[in-house]
Amino acid sequence: MFVGRKSELATLKKLYNRPGFQFVVVYGRRRVGKTALINEFVRGKPNVFFAASESSAMDNLVSLSRCVGGSMTAPVFGDYESVLTEIFLRAARERFVFVIDEYPYLAEAYRGVSSLLQVLIDKHQQNSQLFLILCGSSMSFMENQVLGYQSPLYGRRTAQCKVLPFDYFDCAEMYPSFSNEDKIALYGVTGGVPEYAARIDPMLSLRDNLLDLLFDSSGRLFEEPPNLLKQELKNPQTYNSIISAIASGHTRLNEIATAAGIETSQCSHMLATLISLGLVKKELPTVSPNPRKGIYLLADQMFRFWYRFVLPNQSRILVGIGDVVCDEVLSDQFHAFLGLTFEECCKQYMWRLLRAKSAPVNFREVGRWWGSNRAERREEEIDIIAWNATAAIFSECKWRSASTGLDALDELVRKSQIFGQFNEKHHWLFSQSGYTDALKERAAHEKSVRLVELWEMFA
Secondary structure (H helix, E strand, C coil), rough: CCCCCCHHHHHHHHHCCCCCCCCEECCCCCCCCEEEECCCCCEEEEEEEEEEECCCCHHHHHHHHHHHHHHCCCCCCCHHHHHHHHHHHHCCCCCEEEEEECCHHHHHHCCCHHHHHHHHHHHHHHHCEEEEEEECCCCHHHHHHHCCCCCCCCCCCCCEEEECCCCCHHCCCCCCCCCCCCHHHHHHCCCCHHHHCCCCCCCCCHHHHHHHHHCCCCCCCHHHHHHHHHHHCHHHHHHHHHHHHHHHHCCHHHHHHHHHCCCHHHHHHHHHHHHHHCEEEEECCCCCHHHHHHHHECCCCHHHHHHHHHHHHHHHHHCCHHHHHHHHHHHHHHHHHHHHHHHHHHHHHHCCCCCCCCCCCCCEEEEEEEEEEECCCCEEEEEEEEECCCCEEEEECCCCCCCHHHHHHHHHHHHCCCCCCCCCCEEEECCCEEHHHHHHHHHHHHHCCCEEEEHHCCC
């Protein structure tokens, strides 16, 4: 079942309906659903879909020739110029889609392919109905060697689509039978990556799904993060140490470098690489982004889970007591781990409201804030501030089994007084377990207060 990707499909459809040549670059991390998106788009349309392989130039030429010829026995073209010219000549007669999936593999096998495509595009595009899609999982290659200024293809694309993991809402469509709490939990485990979310068995409980996927040595995700690092990076061991350091609670550059046993300058460079892969993010306090207060966090929810709970317990899982580990995690640590996951989901919910034009503030940024309360001489944190130049929504996210009470609202209002630049202030609370009657009564009389229930986030 294909779910999500409504905006991406709408963009591709709009471009397809425009006459003339179109060249779209589709890229994103592995497992994120790029090929599934393209397959859904080309369904019912004339197309040639070629998936490049990590093989020789001749092997890829044979495969491409068969795709163009439409059969396994189609004659092999003499060279790449001949087969790609055939594609462009065909597009002069009819509209059709030509897809090169995993384009970095082809470019590695035949290094002249980008220059060849440039020549053919420049020669034929004025009289072409070709809809060309180049797709790739190597983020650095696609951004530098296809989209970048130094690429022969620079300036030829008509659109690009960076495919990101699902947000919590779209991800939940893949396991609709679970409770809302379990949907948040599963988002914290899968990170919204469609390939991982598709592995969730609706006939099993949350616990049994985690056991099968992560706490069993034969599980699909048991070795997934290190395998991904091996595919993307030349020195995965050091990167693995950096990610482990962040997962263990080290968030400052010098802390991460010390924990990983490397120089700060080297660590900074490697963190930049992990950021480009979408695995790590550098976060600054919103509203007043002080670079000196910047911290590094794992951006990928599944990596957060794996490095926090699977990696430290690999030995016990390998000897066959993954069920014991799974039960320990669920009973002692998992609920606290989901606090940051819930906070991320709340941010995504606010963006969804803005897109639906249902937010009371037309905010331009959403983020966490931490810093000094000079009036009270103390350090403060606010989970979410969504703001523009004159107005802000201040929010706290409570992932806990007890109902949220008046003290949470009072504390949020007190913290919001730090920000005198906003003429309009709203105070929102998000709660896993609802709110006390006293808080509900107060919120009913204060227009600036909103209490968001968990069910609303999935409505």
